[in-house]
Amino acid sequence: MATARDVARRAGTSTAVVSYVFNDGPRGVAPATRQKVLDAAAELGYRPNALARSLSSGRTHSIGLIVPDICNPYFAELARAIEDAAGVRGNLLLIADSALSAEQERRHTRSLVERQVDSVVLVSVCDEPDLGEFFEAGIPVVALHPISDRERASSITIDYEAAAQRATEHLLAHGYGSIVLLNGPVESTGARQHRAGFDRAVAGAEGVRAWTIRSEISRHDAAESAYTLLSGTDRPRAVYCTTDEQAFGVLYAAHRAGLTVPDDLAVVGFDGTRNCLVSIPALTTVQQPTEAMARRVVEILAGRTVNDDPVHEVLGFEFVARASSGGPAPGSA
Amino acid sequence: MATARDVARRAGTSTAVVSYVFNDGPRGVAPATRQKVLDAAAELGYRPNALARSLSSGRTHSIGLIVPDICNPYFAELARAIEDAAGVRGNLLLIADSALSAEQERRHTRSLVERQVDSVVLVSVCDEPDLGEFFEAGIPVVALHPISDRERASSITIDYEAAAQRATEHLLAHGYGSIVLLNGPVESTGARQHRAGFDRAVAGAEGVRAWTIRSEISRHDAAESAYTLLSGTDRPRAVYCTTDEQAFGVLYAAHRAGLTVPDDLAVVGFDGTRNCLVSIPALTTVQQPTEAMARRVVEILAGRTVNDDPVHEVLGFEFVARASSGGPAPGSA
DNA sequence: CTGAAAGCGCTTACAG
DNA sequence: CTGAAAGCGCTTACAG
Numbered sequence: 271m272a273t274a275r276d277v278a279r280r281a282g283t284s285t286a287v288v289s290y291v292f293n294d295g296p297r298g299v300a301p302a303t304r305q306k307v308l309d310a311a312a313e314l315g316y317r318p319n320a321l322a323r324s325l326s327s328g329r330t331h332s333i334g335l336i337v338p339d340i341c342n343p344y345f346a347e348l349a350r351a352i353e354d355a356a357g358v359r360g361n362l363l364l365i366a367d368s369a370l371s372a373e374q375e376r377r378h379t380r381s382l383v384e385r386q387v388d389s390v391v392l393v394s395v396c397d398e399p400d401l402g403e404f405f406e407a408g409i410p411v412v413a414l415h416p417i418s419d420r421e422r423a424s425s426i427t428i429d430y431e432a433a434a435q436r437a438t439e440h441l442l443a444h445g446y447g448s449i450v451l452l453n454g455p456v457e458s459t460g461a462r463q464h465r466a467g468f469d470r471a472v473a474g475a476e477g478v479r480a481w482t483i484r485s486e487i488s489r490h491d492a493a494e495s496a497y498t499l500l501s502g503t504d505r506p507r508a509v510y511c512t513t514d515e516q517a518f519g520v521l522y523a524a525h526r527a528g529l530t531v532p533d534d535l536a537v538v539g540f541d542g543t544r545n546c547l548v549s550i551p552a553l554t555t556v557q558q559p560t561e562a563m564a565r566r567v568v569e570i571l572a573g574r575t576v577n578d579d580p581v582h583e584v585l586g587f588e589f590v591a592r593a594s595s596g597g598p599a600p601g602s603a
Numbered sequence: 604m605a606t607a608r609d610v611a612r613r614a615g616t617s618t619a620v621v622s623y624v625f626n627d628g629p630r631g632v633a634p635a636t637r638q639k640v641l642d643a644a645a646e647l648g649y650r651p652n653a654l655a656r657s658l659s660s661g662r663t664h665s666i667g668l669i670v671p672d673i674c675n676p677y678f679a680e681l682a683r684a685i686e687d688a689a690g691v692r693g694n695l696l697l698i699a700d701s702a703l704s705a706e707q708e709r710r711h712t713r714s715l716v717e718r719q720v721d722s723v724v725l726v727s728v729c730d731e732p733d734l735g736e737f738f739e740a741g742i743p744v745v746a747l748h749p750i751s752d753r754e755r756a757s758s759i760t761i762d763y764e765a766a767a768q769r770a771t772e773h774l775l776a777h778g779y780g781s782i783v784l785l786n787g788p789v790e791s792t793g794a795r796q797h798r799a800g801f802d803r804a805v806a807g808a809e810g811v812r813a814w815t816i817r818s819e820i821s822r823h824d825a826a827e828s829a830y831t832l833l834s835g836t837d838r839p840r841a842v843y844c845t846t847d848e849q850a851f852g853v854l855y856a857a858h859r860a861g862l863t864v865p866d867d868l869a870v871v872g873f874d875g876t877r878n879c880l881v882s883i884p885a886l887t888t889v890q891q892p893t894e895a896m897a898r899r900v901v902e903i904l905a906g907r908t909v910n911d912d913p914v915h916e917v918l919g920f921e922f923v924a925r926a927s928s929g930g931p932a933p934g935s936a
Numbered sequence: 937c938t939g940a941a942a943g944c945g946c947t948t949a950c951a952g
Numbered sequence: 953c954t955g956a957a958a959g960c961g962c963t964t965a966c967a968g
Contacts, residue, residue, distance in 0.1 A: 271740055273945055284955045289947055296948075300953060315739060320717040321658045322945035325960045330654070340698075341679040341877075349673060350700055362714055365673075365698040367683055381695055384653040406648055407604055489881050522881040544674075548822050548855040550883060606961055617939050622963055629964075633937060655961035658944045 272314035280310035292318055324386065332362045333571060334382035334390040336375060340367035342487060342515050344541040344558070345393065348414070351564035352391060359572060361388070370486065372396050383407045389571040392423065397458040410574045412567050416459040424580040426567050428587040430460050433556040434467025436589045437510050437538045440554070442471060443599035446508040446536055448479040450499065452520065453512050455486050464512045464540075479506075485516060492519025493526075500527040500535065507536065508595070514539035514546055517553055521594070532596040542590065551593035559585045605647035613643035625651055657719060665695045666904065667715035667723040669708060673700035675820060675848050677874040677891070678726065681747070684897035685724060692905060694721070703819065705729050716740045722904040725756065730791040743907045745900050749792040757913040759900050761920040763793050766889040767800025769922045770843050770871045773887070775804060776932035779841040779869055781812040783832065785853065786845050788819050797845045797873075812839075818849060825852025826859075833860040833868065840869065841928070847872035847879060850886055854927070865929040875923065884926035892918045 274288040281288070283303060290297045291307045299307070310316075324330040333356050337345035353363040364387060366378035372395050382390060383403050390404055390411045401423055404411050411423040416430055434451075441449055451468045454461045465482065472480040485495035492515065499505060500523055511517040517539030524535050531537055531551055539546060542557030562585055570581065591598040607621040614621070616636060623630045624640045632640070643649075657663040666689050670678040686696040697720060699711035705728050715723060716736050723737055723744045734756055737744050744756040749763055767784075774782055784801045787794045798815065805813040818828035825848065832838060833856055844850040850872030854864055862868050864884055872879060875890030895918055903914065924931040 274947095275945075285946075286948075286956085287954065290954090293947085298953070303953080317713070317716055317736075317740070319658075319719065319945050320714075321654050321663070321719055322960090323947075325652075325654045325658055325962085326945080326947040328947095328960075340673065340682060341676055343674055343676070346674040346679055350702055353700060354702075357710075362718075365700075367686060367698075369683055369687075377690075380650070381653075383650055385695075386652065386654055403650075407650070489878065493881050519881060522883060525883045545822065548826050548852060550855060550858045607963095608961075618962075619940085619964075620938065623938095626963085631937070636937080652961050655944090656963075658946085659961080659963040661944075661963095 271319070272311075272316040274316070274318070276314055277307060277310045277316045280314065281306040283307065330386050330388055331360060332364055332385070332387045333568070334364045334366060334378075334385075334387040335392075336366045336368060336378050336382070336390065337393050338368050338375075338395040339370050339487065340365065342513070343543045343545055344514060344560075347543060348393070348560055348564065351560050352567065355561075355564040355568040359568060361568070368395050370395055370488075375399065379403055383409065389574065391567050391571070395456075397456060405576060408576045410571060410576045410578070412570060414563060414567065416463055418459055422580060424570065424574075424582060426563055426570070426583045426585065428556075428558060429584050430463035431467040431470075433540065433587050433589070434464045434510065434512075435471045436467075437540070437554075437556055438468050438471035439474075440589065440591060440599050441508040441510060441536055441538065441595060442475045442478065443601065444508070444536060444596050445600075446506075447477065448506040449508045449510065450506040451480070451482040451510050451512075452492065452496065452516050453482055453484050455484055461512070468510060481506075485519070487513050487515060489515050489519040489522070492516035493522045494519075496520040496523035497526055500524060500529060505535075508538070509535065510538045510540075512540050514541040514543045514553060514555055517555070517594070518545070518549060521549060521553075531594055536595040538595050542588075546590075546592070549594070554592045554595035555590055557588040557590050559587065604652070605644075605649040607649070607651070609647055610640060610643045610649045613647065614639040616640065663719050663721055664693060665697055665718070665720045666901070667697045667699060667711075667718075667720040668725075669699045669701060669711050669715070669723065670726050671701050671708075671728045672703050672820065673698065675846070676876045676878055677847060677893075680876060681726070681893055681897065684893050685900065688894075688897040688901040692901060694901070701728050703728055703821075708732065712736055716742065722907065724900055724904070728789075730789060738909060741909045743904060743909045743911070745903060747896060747900065749796050751792055755913060757903065757907075757915065759896055759903070759916045759918065761889075761891060762917050763796035764800035764803070766873065766920050766922070767797045767843065767845075768804045769800075770873070770887075770889055771801050771804035772807075773922065773924060773932050773935075774841040774843060774869055774871065774928060775808045775811065776935065777841070777869060777929050778933075779839075780810065781839040782841045782843065783839040784813070784815040784843050784845075785825065785829065785849050786815055786817050788817055794845070801843060814839075818852070820846050820848060822848050822852040822855070825849035826855045827852075829853040829856035830859055833857060833862060838868075841871075842868065843871045843873075845873050847874040847876045847886060847888055850888070850927070851878070851882060854882060854886075864927055869928040871928050875921075879923075879925065882927070887925045887928035888923055890921040890923050892920065
C-alpha cells in the first residue's frame with residue numbers, strides 16, 4: 271500500500287500537505303498543489319491508513335453499538351438506523367452483539383475501549399451495566415432504554431411505563447377479563463417500568479385478573495413459556511409482551527395450543543418491528559421511534575464529552591392497534 | 604488513559620518489557636519483573652491501545668464481515684456464528700451491513716480496507732463484486748456463497764444446485780403439479796445454481812408446469828410478489844423459495860389470499876434459520892451448516908495470504924421436511 | 937533477561 | 953502557502 275510519504279514524494283511536496291488535502295484542513299492548499307497531490311494519490315491508489323490517522327488525531331470517527339441480540343430484528347433495525355445516521359456524519363458504526371450474555375457484553379466493552387471508539391450506544395443485557403471502563407477512557411455512553419440514575423450514562427428512550435399502561439388499557443377496553451404481562455427475564459429498570467404501567471392500568475379496572483410471567487427475549491423461549499401458560503387450565507384472555515419477538519412466540523404457542531388469535535387470545539407486542547405487518551395475524555404493538563432515536567443519539571454523541579452531565583431524553587411512541595388484539599378498541603378514536 | 608510508558612516507569616522497567624508481558628512474547632520476562640509490570644498495570648488501570656498496537660505490528664486481529672442485510676435473521680445468525688468462531692482465536696468481528704445496496708457494500712469495502720482488517724468474509728449483494736481494493740491491500744477474502752471463478756476470492760458454500768434439486772424433487776414427490784421458483788432479485792452465480800437445480804428436477808417429471816418469479820430477499824417484497832402470484836387465476840400448487848425470509852413472505856401472502864398451507868399451497872424455504880421452527884406452519888427448508896461454515900471460514904482465513912490460490916470448499920446441507928410442504932414426501936425414508 | 941531506539945503512517949503545531 | 957519535525961502508543965530488531 272502506498273503511504274502519504276509516497277504520495278508526497280511523487281507530488282513533490284510534504285506529508286503535511288497530503289494530510290491537508292485529504293482532510294480539507296486544517297490548513298489551506300494552493301489549487302495547483304492540491305491537484306498534484308490528488309493526481310499522485312490516484313496514480314498510486316493511495317488510501318489513508320485509518321489506524322495511523324486515529325492514533326495521531328485521537329479520533330477514530332467510529333461509534334460502538336452494543337446490542338443484546340442481533341438476531342432480534344428490533345436490534346437489527348436499530349443497528350441499521352444508527353448506521354445510517356452515523357454514516358451521514360462520516361462515522362463508522364461498530365456493531366457488537368452480546369448474544370444475551372453479560373460476559374460477552376463485558377468483552378465487547380473492553381474491546382471497544384481498546385479500539386478507542388469515540389462514543390458508545392448501549393442496549394444492555396444487565397440492569398446496572400458497569401460503565402466504568404468507558405468513563406475512565408473518556409468515552410461518552412448513551413443507553414437506548416430506561417437506565418438507573420446511578421449510571422454515568424445518558425439515555426434516549428420512550429416512556430415504557432406510559433406505553434405499557436396504554437397497551438394494557440387497550441386490552442381492558444376490549445373487555446378482556448384476564449391479562450398476563452409477559453416481561454423480560456431480569457429485573458431491570460425497563461422491566462420495572464413495564465410492570466408499573468401494567469399494574470396502573472389494571473388497578474383502574476374492576477374484577478380483572480392480572481398476573482406476570484417472564485421469558486427470555488426470544489421467540490423460542492417465549493413460545494415455551496407461553497405454551498405452558500396457554501395449555502394450562504387457567505389461561506388468560508390476553509397477553510401484553512414487552513417485545514415483539516416474545517409476542518411472535520406467543521402467537522406460535524397459541525397456534526400450537528389450538529387457540530385462535532384474537533378470538534381466543536389477544537396479543538400485543540412492543541418495539542414495532544417491520545415483521546408486525548407480515549405476521550399472521552398482524553401484530554398490535556408499541557411503535558418505537560427507531561429512526562428518530564437513531565438520529566438523536568448520533569446528534570447527541572457528536573457534541574458530547576464524557577464529563578458533561580448525563581441527559582435523559584424521552585421520545586414519543588405510537589400505539590398501533592392491529593388484528594392480533596382484535597383491532598382498535600371499542601369506543602376509541 | 605495510562606500508557607505502556609507510564610506502566611514501565613512505575614514498574615521500573617522499559618516499554619519493551621511491558622509489551623513482552625502483555626503479548627506473552629516474543630521475548631521472555633523474568634517472573635519478578637513480570638509481576639511488577641502486572642501490578643503497575645493494574646494500579647494504573649492500563650489498557651493497551653489497540654490502534655497503536657496494530658499500527659506497529661501490522662495486524663489488527665479483526666475480521667470484516669459484509670452481509671447484504673443484517674435484518675435478515677440468516678445473516679444475523681451467521682454473524683453470530685462467525686463472531687463466536689473468531690472470538691475463540693482472539694479476533695474481533697466487524698459487522699458491516701450493506702442494507703441491500705451495492706453502493707453501501709462499496710463504502711464498507713473501502714472502510715474495512717482503511718481500517719486494515721486482517722481478512723474479510725463476504726456475502727455480496729452483487730453478482731461480481733469488485734474485490735480489487737482488498738487484493739491490493741493484501742486482504743484475503745472468503746465468500747460464503749457460490750462465486751464466479753473470475754473472482755480472486757475463496758468460497759465456502761453448499762451446493763445450491765443440488766439443494767434446489769433436492770427441494771424441488773421433494774415437492775414433485777408430493778405430486779404437486781405446478782411449481783414456482785421464487786428466486787433472488789439479480790442474476791447471480793447463486794441464482795443460476797438455484798435455477799439449474801430446479802430445472803433439472805422438473806425436467807425429470809412428466810406434465811409438471813414450472814416457472815420462475817423473483818423478489819427482493821425480504822419478507823415484505825416476497826409477500827408482495829407472492830400475493831400477485833397467488834391471487835391470480837393461474838396460481839401454482841407449490842413454491843420453492845431461495846431464502847427463508849422469502850418463504851415467510853409467501854406464507855403471509857397465502858394467508859392474505861385465503862389459502863391454507865400446505866393444503867392449498869406447499870412452501871419450501873432455504874437457509875434453515877431458527878424461525879423455521881416457530882412459524883405457522885413450521886417451514887420446510889434447506890439447512891445451511893452455519894456453525895461449520897463459520898468455524899471453517901475463520902480457520903481458513905487464519906492461515907491464509909492474499910497471494911494463495913483461492914480455495915473453493917463445498918459443505919454438506921440437510922434438507923428438512925416440515926409441515927409447510929406437507930411433511931416428508933410419500934415413500935421417502 | 938533487559939534497555940535504548942527506530943519505526944508503523946499519519947496529524948499538527950512550529951517556523952519560515 | 954509549505955516544509956521539517958515532533959509525537960500519537962505501541963512493537964521489535966539491535967545491543968548488551
